Amino acid sequence: MANVADHGLIGGAVGAGTYLVLCRYFQRQADLGEFLVCAAAGCMGAVMPDLLEPAVHPHHRQIAHSVTVGGLLTKCGIDVCTPENCTWDEFHKILLACAIAGYVSHLAIDGCTPRGLPLLGK
Numbered sequence: 001m002a003n004v005a006d007h008g009l010i011g012g013a014v015g016a017g018t019y020l021v022l023c024r025y026f027q028r029q030a031d032l033g034e035f036l037v038c039a040a041a042g043c044m045g046a047v048m049p050d051l052l053e054p055a056v057h058p059h060h061r062q063i064a065h066s067v068t069v070g071g072l073l074t075k076c077g078i079d080v081c082t083p084e085n086c087t088w089d090e091f092h093k094i095l096l097a098c099a100i101a102g103y104v105s106h107l108a109i110d111g112c113t114p115r116g117l118p119l120l121g122k
Contacts, residue, residue: 004050010105011101012040014102022098026094038098045106047106049110073103
């Protein structure tokens with residue numbers, strides 16, 4: 001079972017990777033400062049499920065650790081982070097996508113454990 005440090009490290013890597021992929025997608029030059037901010041956003045997203053539902057006992061996984069929340073966040077990211085969305089600038093779209101990718105990385109890691117993830121909660 002991954003701990004907070006493991007989730008944060010993996011989420012940071014996922015956020016950094018998401019930043020690089022979306023820079024290519026938006027045909028945008030990568031920037032070191034933005035790269036680091038997006039890695040931090042992925043890290044923060046990855047630790048968020050355990051901040052919302054602390055792992056104080058083996059059955060702590062409820063709605064914040066659910067397949068449903070992961071799917072809704074992914075759908076939100078797909079809807080908001082498109083070039084057609086003129087309300088948000090590119091960097092904010094990328095930043096949101098990095099945070100969501102970090103959150104979903106936490107769910108993916110927890111989903112690979114014997115307890116898995118609930119569909120919605122208890």
